[in-house]
Amino acid sequence: MSRIPFTIRIEGRYSFRRRIHFRNIISKPLTLALQTADPGAARERVAILAARFVIVRADVKTMLEGQRNLTGVEIEAIFRRELEQQLGSWLSDAYADAPWSSSVIEEAARHGEAYRQLRLPNPRHDMDAFERAKLDAANRETAENDVTPEWARPLVDQIRDALSDEYVISAPKAIGATTSDANIAAARTHLIRAGASACTRAQRMFDNDVLDAADPMRATTADLGELPPAVAALLAGAEGVAAPVAQTNLPSPAPPTECPFAIYDNRKFSEIIEDVLFELKQDKVWKGDLKQQRRIMQSFAWITGDRELGTYDHRDVARFKNGLNRRPSTFRFGSPEKGAMSRPFEDVISEVAPITPATARNLKTVNRDLSTMSTVAKHLALTSWKPRIHNVLIMDFAGATVAIQQDENAELRPPWKKEELECLFRSPLYLGGGAGKNRLKDECARPHVWHDAAFWAPLIWYYTHACREEICGLEIVDVFDDHPVPHIYIRENLTRGRDGEKAGEKRIARRRKLPLHDEILRLGFLDYVSAIRAEGHTALFPELYLFESKRGGAQFYDRAWRYMVQWITDRMEVEVNDKGKGPDIHSIRALGSSFYEVDGVNEIMRAEIMGHARSGTNAKHYSKRIKTEGLEVVLQERLEFVQRYVPKITLHLDPLPIRLLPMEARSRVGSGRHRRIRSDAGISKKSGARSSGSAFSGSR
Structure with a gap:
């Protein structure tokens, strides 16, 4: 059999084979399988490949000989x-x-x-x-x-x-x-x-x-x-050719030098309010309904003109602070759709009377609004307000806060005195009065004492020094009546929260267990808890959570507390501050803390009772008495501590069977004042008109 040029046989099958001799390639063989064992087919295929190989080699040789790399x-x-x-x-x-x-x-x-x-x-x-x-x-x-x-x-x-x-x-x-x-x-x-x-x-x-x-x-x-x-x-010897430079003097929605942020966000501030609220709540930075935070952010947008985010700079911090100080303490914001904030800020402010010391906003309130916006700015610094220059703070709301001088404590509300609270505990509300809105009136045929938040909350505030919402927002499960030392557990719960989230703790130190004073137990508090549990309620005072608009302490204030204060001030002279404000619910807490302002009081014990953060290395890191002695021992010690320093001002009250009003009537005490009888009572308008007419005729 004659040999076929440019072929070899590998395991009985033909392959095309040529060698390449170019520059640094030293006789490298090129082998391609012809995929056949038939000599006739192999001869035909190799002829085609050989011709193609000559053409490709010629092209490559021409290319290599004509190319010279840049030196x-x-x-x-x-x-x-x-x-x-x-x-x-x-x-x-x-x-x-x-x-x-x-x-x-x-x-x-x-x-x-x-x-x-x-x-x-x-x-x-x-x-x-x-x-x-x-x-x-x-x-x-x-x-x-x-x-x-x-x-x-x-x-x-x-x-x-x-x-x-x-x-x-x-x-x-x-x-x-x-x-x-x-x-x-x-x-x-x-x-x-x-x-x-x-x-x-x-x-x-x-x-x-x-x-x-x-x-x-x-x-x-x-x-x-x-x-x-x-x-x-x-x-x-080079020829001049103009270098291409991209256009730099481009039109822009705002000159670049006026945008201090890494990006220009053209969304208006009002458009991102709900997103920021959601993200900060999701990050556990804020809790609750965020009504106050929303209003502060809306007021910032209102005062600064609700501009595109990219147009804001450090001057808007001062503009916001100045706008806060130009509004009186009695100012009502409304909403962006209705009220003051639905109109331009300057138009509204031009109609406001000049600010006087009596109408000026409390600096603590101004600082609160600035602190809230500082949190917002810190969050936006990750996105829309990220500074162009690294580690540069542009929207410095925290730096605009005002240092509160010590002499301004005169603006604080004065504390209650125990004699003033004893006056309340001697009212018909506790001794026996009417039902419904007549509970502060004793002129009724069958006076009774009714048990609800109006009865129990002031007593618990006095003997535990807890805050308003801590007591108004208690749940049945927060009352431990089967413990050797009956007590309440101040903590976050669903009643004080919204949208299925627990809320209520201002800070971790507020989470504490407080023993129930003997007077509270003597007056039947645990029986009241059992009665509410039997009704199937979760909240200890369910009447305070009937509506979404006013809940907890706000509802208690509107339904009961303002009439209780009226009862006291009608019978005693109550101290007021320089702005004419008297003590409020929180002032009961100030009274309680004042009882311990004597020599020999254990500061750790007082901090635990009041829900204050401990101070000092020993108190913070070493004192672990609940773990070493047990909860029962500590609660008994706290109970003895409270009973040692807090005067008993309810000994005149007798324990009575628990009486519950219908839900809608609970904690609605009404005013203790009697309505004045008008001089024209019983005279109709027509008869009155005839009388005045005849009198006028007689004078003619």
């Missing part, structure tokens, strides 16, 4: 030429004293970032936030013309398109280098490097050493050293 001198020449042209353009704009000259440094930084993105293997071509904001503005302005301006495209795309093949080819051609595809690709990379370097150096235009230099160009490129003679020779 180091040529690369430096291309880089230096592009660098000087780009840098010269930036210098011209910076020192032109034109309207855009002050923006050169910022624009150079943006262009530098775009060049650096183009240097990456897979450059991104999407817009940054600043470009998106400008594109939104362009879309609004050009919607009628149906035209998209060139500057509205991403900056990366603008620079990439400016580096066209024609421009890139001109760079190696200008210095006499070959313009093969490989050299063009390499030249494009070196041009991008030069553009990035020019932008970095352009950001030093207004540095003192550059401004003082006779040749700013040389000052910014001094680190590169003098040009080598070979590079200088190539540049001397």
